[in-house]
Amino acid sequence: MTVTDLALMDRVQLGLGEGFTVITGETGAGKSLLIDALGLVLGVRADPGLVRHGASTARVEALFDRVPEPLIAVRELSTGGRSTARLDDDAVTAAALAEQIGPLVEVHGQHDQQRLLDDRRQRDLLDAFGGHDAARSDIATAVDRWRANRSALAELAIDPRELARRLAILEHEAAEIAAARLHPGEAADLRARLSAAQHAEAIARGSAAIREALAGEIARERGGRAGREGGGAREATGIAAREARNIAQLDPRFAAVAERLAGLEAELADVAGDIRGLIEDLDHDPAALAAMHERLSLIYSLQGRYGDDEEAILAYGARAREEAERLLGLDDEREGRVAEGAVLLSDVGRTAGRLSDLRSVAAAGLSASVGQALEGLGFGPDVFQIAVGRRPALADEPAVEVDGDAVAFDATGIDEVAFQLAPNPGEPARPLAKIASGGELSRVALAIKQVLAAADATPVLVFDEIDAGIGGRSADPVGRSLWTLARDHQVLCVTHLPQIAAHADAHFQISKRERDGRTITEIRPLDREGRIVELAHMLGGANGGAAALAGAGDLLDRAEAWRGALAAAS
Missing domain, CATH: 1.10.287 (Helix Hairpins)
Known part of the structure; x- marks a missing residue:
């Protein structure tokens, strides 16, 4: 990826290889700016304020090693707010850019972790794990058919006086046109x-x-x-x-x-x-x-x-006759719709019940898999649970009968899914939204991503501030998890924790310096010696001495030893 005249970056070129890559640097150096640059080629809304002072245009170019052919995405942004995009040599819209590049890259930040607290997101993750696409489609179709019938039935609910008035008008119009005996x-x-x-x-x-x-x-x-x-x-x-x-x-x-x-x-x-x-x-x-x-x-x-003309008048008369006949048969049609509604509602119940059974089975599997992943991230055993429940329907709310109970439903089924955490031994599991700290939520999100990685076809995963709220003790397991995730994906992570950075396959450092009276941001790849120096700074600050250097070297040694042990075991 090449970034030109974007904020403090006059020209930055970043070549990312396979595996796990980390980007580190001092606060304000521009680590998250790289994520912003990547967002531009993903088609996100462009902010003209990102154009470097003194420049007229900012440009981001990204080369994706896509099979069977590479793909070049370019986004340019002018100070006047005009944005242009290209795919290879073709001019495209930002929406088209998002459509083409979006499936290649998935960005995870603190906002995405907060989404994990949404019960709808939890239900979607459970369905993704269970492979419930077909069952979700079936229940959505069943509910749509029931709703369409209910809407048609509502249209038949006409006041008798209004019905008589409409019939009189239609019959008069049809009779008047018929009496005229028109010819085209x-x-x-x-x-x-x-x-x-x-x-x-x-x-x-x-x-x-x-x-x-x-x-x-x-x-x-x-x-x-x-x-x-x-x-x-x-x-x-x-x-x-x-x-x-x-x-x-x-x-x-x-x-x-x-x-x-x-x-x-x-x-x-x-x-x-x-x-x-x-x-x-x-x-x-x-x-x-x-x-x-x-x-x-x-x-x-x-x-x-x-x-x-005469043809239009005769057609109007035919429609008036048909509508009058329909209104005369309204009672029969209403009875038919009521009977059909009962059949469709029963189908909703059966379809939702099948999906609910699938979710219960999947919840046990996902709970076990995420729990195992969380153990590797520093949690104790059996800390993660998934509750699949049903909400009783209100008195005036449509419902299906399940096991003798009136249960509310929508196009996603009858289930309420809740991810629960019990981080403290002896305490019951409670919903994530009510108990998880920022660091715990980050690790739960990472564990779920790790479990779902096998079914995730997105080749590039970007983690921005995945370490928010995570301390040193939990950071090493997080680094191991990211490295493991990178066996099936290209993983890019912006971090401030040396324990995470030590597990990377490649390490880039972002820094600021002054050139010709202007502040610029630079990015450079680090070799092993450079990594030790950077990790030492992350451990002990700019004044980190021999102890910090030794600690940094030890972090790298332990990470390499862990990977070696994995390789030997496999």
Whole structure:
């Protein structure tokens, strides 16, 4: 990971290997700033105040050795608050960055330890240990189906007077639309006919001219001689067709011409007939015109209330009929929903009961495993317990019957899960939230993480202030636990305890110094001699002398001896 112009870091490069890595340094040197930098490439919200004074942009680049191909994540932050992100060479949003990088890294801090006090978090951890994903999905589905039916039943609870009012309205609307006997396109046809009637005289004059031109029909109607002298186009075409047929008897090439002319004559006759029919259909009767106006007004009135055209009005009427029929059958539907609700609630009870049985079995296993891990962290035997209980339903609360009791439920089942600790011999176990100190909570969180590590696919685990509240006596077991956890994960830990740092596979020191009148943060890897000096400072402060150096060397020796003994035993 390379960090540029972030707070006190002008340019810091950190190469992390496999196993357990610790970062140590004096207070204020910037240990947690590295965690902030990592958070930026994890897509967390960016704070423009992190940009180094005098710089315009801060940049964090992280290379993940992902299988099958490495992945480069980049986040840049400007003083103006603008944030940009890239994955390899592609520009992405911070949300996309979180989606892609989030599954690779899990950060644990004091906030995460406090989450352990939440009973919902405890239940989720128990389910993760037991592998209850399918059972959790089943109960969520069962409860969703029951809730959907209950919502539908609630919608059927209509006041009788309101039901009667709605029925009357729907029946009136459906009857009004049915009585209108609408046809799609009827309004457009009426408008066209009324427009034609309004211009009937002009249409008649024009039509007469067309008929005169086609066949001389007007002249014949007036007693003229257009049939023989100055006839219309149809008669002229007929004469031409007859002449073409006569010529075709002499020259067959004219047969096609005669056929085409005969076709034209027939077509002109059809056109003349169509025009005659259109003229005859013109509405001149005042009563008929009034009826059309009244019909069009009715359609417009229906459009204003039920839809933009005839199709929409008819569809509204169909829906009104269907809804009226549904309301008439409301009692039957309500009875059906009540019966279905009883079946669905019974299914919730059975499904929740199966999950509860699984949780009881898993609680025994997780209690034993975490208890064993806690023994390695300095606790006595049998200090950790998991209670799986059920909350009785209130009088007005939905409930399922379990073993004869009315039990409350939700989409996660019927169980209340409580992690309990009994750190003092002879005292009963009590919920973590009521008894655990900060140091005890840190070790319980670490023990649970260690137990769940085998099922955790997250490759990188980061612990920030895991040692909060932990004293020297408890620190060595914590260091051993982190080293063990790092056999299956890459583990990065920020710590101030030398007992934890001594167990690391790699050790980095963060420090501040002044350069060109500016304070900068540096980070450097430590060899064995450097580690002894750093551990001595952590043991005895900046003035740690020979005794502190000897103690630091002893810490490293004991950590290495412990690892050697493990290797020999395996």
